Amino acid sequence: MPEIRLSDQCKPSLTPRFQRPSWLSTASFALFLGFFLWSLAGAGMSISDLIGGLPNMGTIAGEMFPPATDRAGPIMEAILVTFQMALVGTVIGVILSIPMALLAARNTSPHPLVRHLTRSIISFLRTVPDLAWALFFVVSVGLGPFAGTLTIIVDTIGFCGRFFAEAMEEVDPGPSEALDSIGTSPLDRIAVVQIPGALPNMINTSLFSLEKAVRSSVVLGLVGAGGIGAELAISMEMFRYDQAAYIILMIFILVYAVEHLSSRLRERLMHQSQ
Amino acid sequence: MTSIASPLLPQTVVSEQSTTSSLQVYGLTKRFHGTTTPVFKNVCFNIYKGQSVALIGANGAGKSTLLRCCVRLIEPDEGNIVLSGEALSSKKGRELKKARNRVGFVFQKHCLVPRLSALTNVLHGNLAHRSGPRNWSQCWARQVDRDRALHYLDQVGLADLWNKRCDQLSGGQSQRVAIARALMQEPSILFADEPTASLDPNSGQVIMELFAKLSKAQNLTLFFVSHHVEHALYYADRIIGLRNSELQLDCASGTENTASLRGFYA
Numbered sequence: 001m002p003e004i005r006l007s008d009q010c011k012p013s014l015t016p017r018f019q020r021p022s023w024l025s026t027a028s029f030a031l032f033l034g035f036f037l038w039s040l041a042g043a044g045m046s047i048s049d050l051i052g053g054l055p056n057m058g059t060i061a062g063e064m065f066p067p068a069t070d071r072a073g074p075i076m077e078a079i080l081v082t083f084q085m086a087l088v089g090t091v092i093g094v095i096l097s098i099p100m101a102l103l104a105a106r107n108t109s110p111h112p113l114v115r116h117l118t119r120s121i122i123s124f125l126r127t128v129p130d131l132a133w134a135l136f137f138v139v140s141v142g143l144g145p146f147a148g149t150l151t152i153i154v155d156t157i158g159f160c161g162r163f164f165a166e167a168m169e170e171v172d173p174g175p176s177e178a179l180d181s182i183g184t185s186p187l188d189r190i191a192v193v194q195i196p197g198a199l200p201n202m203i204n205t206s207l208f209s210l211e212k213a214v215r216s217s218v219v220l221g222l223v224g225a226g227g228i229g230a231e232l233a234i235s236m237e238m239f240r241y242d243q244a245a246y247i248i249l250m251i252f253i254l255v256y257a258v259e260h261l262s263s264r265l266r267e268r269l270m271h272q273s274q
Numbered sequence: 275m276t277s278i279a280s281p282l283l284p285q286t287v288v289s290e291q292s293t294t295s296s297l298q299v300y301g302l303t304k305r306f307h308g309t310t311t312p313v314f315k316n317v318c319f320n321i322y323k324g325q326s327v328a329l330i331g332a333n334g335a336g337k338s339t340l341l342r343c344c345v346r347l348i349e350p351d352e353g354n355i356v357l358s359g360e361a362l363s364s365k366k367g368r369e370l371k372k373a374r375n376r377v378g379f380v381f382q383k384h385c386l387v388p389r390l391s392a393l394t395n396v397l398h399g400n401l402a403h404r405s406g407p408r409n410w411s412q413c414w415a416r417q418v419d420r421d422r423a424l425h426y427l428d429q430v431g432l433a434d435l436w437n438k439r440c441d442q443l444s445g446g447q448s449q450r451v452a453i454a455r456a457l458m459q460e461p462s463i464l465f466a467d468e469p470t471a472s473l474d475p476n477s478g479q480v481i482m483e484l485f486a487k488l489s490k491a492q493n494l495t496l497f498f499v500s501h502h503v504e505h506a507l508y509y510a511d512r513i514i515g516l517r518n519s520e521l522q523l524d525c526a527s528g529t530e531n532t533a534s535l536r537g538f539y540a
Contacts (some may be wrong), residue, residue, distance in 0.1 A: 178385035178452075181347050182378065182402040182459055183371035191410045192398055196389050 064245035071243060075231055079250050081145055082227035083258070085220075086213035089149045093156025093213075094206045098195075100157060101164030107176070108168055108186075108194055119165070126158030130216050134225040145226030152213045152220075159212065163205040164198065171197030203269050207262035214258045218251050295356065296463050296495040297321040297344060302353035304336070304343055313339050317353070317521045319514055323462075326489060326496040328506035328527070331516035332539045337499040338467050340516065344497075345377050345465070346370060358462055375402040378456030378494075380466040384448040388441035392432060392451045395440055396423040399458030426454040430484060446477035453484060457492070464489060466498035470505065478502070482509045503535040 021029075100118055102108045109115035133154050137147035176193045195202075221229020228247060235244040302317040313336035321327050331337045342348040344355055346362060355362040357373055365373055378399075386395045393412040400409045400419055408415055412423065427433045430450040440448055449469060456464055466485065470478030486509040489496040500506050506513045507527050515523030515538050523538060 172388075174381065174383055174385040175387045177347075178379060178381055179398060179401060181342075181345060181374065182399070182461075183374035184398075184401040185371075185405045188401045188405050188410070191407070192390075192394075192401070193387055196387050199389065 060241050063239075063241040066242065067246035067249055068240065068242035069246060071231075072246070075228070075243075075247055075250060078221075078228040078231045079254055082217045082221070082229075083214065083254060085145050085148045085227055086152060086210060086217045086258075089152025089217070090156050090206070090210045090213045092149075093153045094160055094209065096153070097157050097160035097164050100161040101168060102190060102194075104161060104165040105168040105194075107171070107173065108190055118161075122158055122161035122165075124158075125154050126162060128158075130155045130220065131223060134220045134223045138224050143224040143226075148217055148220040148225035148227055151225060152217060155216060156209050156213060160202075160205055160209050164202055167198035167201035167205070168194050170201070203266060207266050211255070211259050211262055214255055218255075294323040295320055296323045296325070296358060297497065298354075298356040299344060300354040300356075302340070302343055302350050302355070304339055304348065304350050312351075312519050314516055314519050314521070317516075319521060319524060321463075321495055321497060321512075323495055324493045325512060326486065326510045327498070327512045327514060328510035329497065329499045329514055329516065330501075330503065330506050330523070330535065330538060335516040336519065337516055341465055341467050341497070341499055345374055345379070375459070376462045378459050378461035378464040380449070380452050380456050380464070380469045382468040382471045384440075384445075384452040386440040386448055386451055386455070389439060391437050392427060392440060392443065392454075393420070393423050393436040395451055396427055396454045396458050399423075399426075399455040402459045402461075423454075423458055426457045427451070429457065429488060430454045444477075445473050446480060449473060449477075449481050450484065453481070453488070457488065461494065463495040463497065466496070468499050468501060471501065478505070485509065503532050503539075506535065507532060 100122060103110070103114055103118040104122060106115065109118070130151055133151040134147060137150045141147050141150065171194055175197070176189050179189050179193060217227050218229050218232075221227040221231070222233050224230065228251060232244060232247045232251075235241070235247060298320045300318050303312055303315040305312045317340060329337050329340065339348055343350040345357070346355070346365075353363070358376055360373055362370070362373055387398070391412060394410075397409055397412050397415050397419060400415075400423075409419065412420055415423070424433060424436055427436055430453050432447060432450055432454070435443065435447065440451060443451065449472075453469075464485075469485070470481050473481060482505050485496060485498065488494070496510075498510070507530070510527045513523065513525055513527050513530065513535070514521060515535075517523070517538060
């Protein structure tokens with residue numbers, strides 16, 4: 001192979017491997033570092049407390065084994081209710097998210113004002129934490145799974161509304177323009193282009209939302225919104241760590257099963273045509 | 275080459291088969307926002323029913339813009355359009371959409387819905403005339419419409435692939451489905467914007483032959499944009515050309531040769 005020689009005149013000069021950061025980058029990094037160190041104190045980080053707590057952790061972990069199955073029946077019932085809350089809340093939330101997303105997406109919204117208003121509502125629903133919604137609904141409709149289901153509906157609209165709208169905005173505009181050119185109605189274009197085009201993303205988001213709802217419905221019970229959370233809180237308060245271990249194991253099996261099934265379902269639905 | 279003197283008037287290159295106008299364009303001008311030079315100005319032509327007309331011109335000459343302006347997908351700044359005897363310029367909203375129902379459009383990119391089957395995509399051509407869920411998917415379409423959609427798929431040679439998802443079809447097959455969708459609409463005039471641009475030469479020729487065969491068989495008016503001088507010469511009755519923002523060519527395709535038309539791209 002002939003050797004390629006470059007004369008000194010036409011050799012390109014190499015730029016340095018690393019460039020010196022600008023003073024603005026250095027100052028920003030220093031500011032971030034300072035804030036982080038200050039936050040460590042604010043977050044109550046304490047190595048001595050952690051070391052001091054290790055024996056307690058060991059004791060609790062020891063008492064957790066073997067997990068107690070003496071209340072297996074009521075716990076399984078509570079696990080089922082938790083899943084039912086998550087399922088019903090997610091399905092209703094997903095259904096309600098579709099019109100919200102259509103109003104919030106740039107390419108389907110009837111007017112910019114409607115889009116901004118809908119986006120603001122969705123943002124509000126999303127930014128208020130689910131525990132705050134749960135407390136609100138417990139006070140409004142009383143203790144029990146209904147308050148939890150309402151919380152999941154609201155949380156799902158906040159989550160799916162945003163991602164469905166983004167999925168619709170990402171749909172290739174070509175097919176919609178093609179159908180617009182022959183005079184089809186906006187509703188037809190939404191039904192045959194926007195929704196099928198956004199469907200893979202919408203299915204993904206819905207299944208993630210179900211997984212999120214299952215995890216969230218576990219915690220909702222802690223504030224009286226039904227489900228397994230209440231059982232867990234009672235077990236911990238009564239120092240029945242073995243019973244708590246059984247509940248945690250059941251929660252793990254539920255969450256794992258939902259995640260596994262949802263990814264299998266996602267794969268199947270992605271490859272189906274109409 | 276037939277050069278057109280300005281001011282332009284509707285041209286008189288008339289197809290032998292008809293003297294009824296399918297599309298008349300008078301003094302069409304379009305400027306894009308922030309530019310001083312118009313994309314085209316004072317464009318006039320008259321396409322007769324059953325004619326096959328090729329629109330040629332260099333890149334950026336405004337061919338696609340002119341095609342879209344003819345159905346007001348892009349609003350022209352000046353000029354009048356008469357489509358099948360109806361003035362399009364004054365129409366708004368629902369009336370404009372109704373007028374567009376008679377115009378089939380095939381784009382450079384096939385513009386099919388990728389996740390849906392070929393048959394469902396063809397069925398969507400029906401939405402131009404009948405709105406509603408019965409035409410959203412072949413699953414719940416009327417039997418008569420399913421049969422028609424399959425008939426048009428058969429005409430483009432893809433009846434066997436009716437249930438195949440469009441994202442699993444080749445570029446040429448997808449473009450054939452787009453033609454079937456346009457035919458499903460039963461248009462009186464078919465517009466095609468560089469329908470072979472994304473295809474290899476052989477597939478491109480197959481598509482153009484299909485266009486020519488089907489438009490003649492159904493007495494459709496065909497108005498297509500092409501970069502291929504050969505396609506314009508072989509598949510069009512008439513060629514019109516845009517250059518320097520003006521319509522500078524309007525001739526019967528038999529009167530020109532490849533070399534003279536290539537000069538039009540210089």
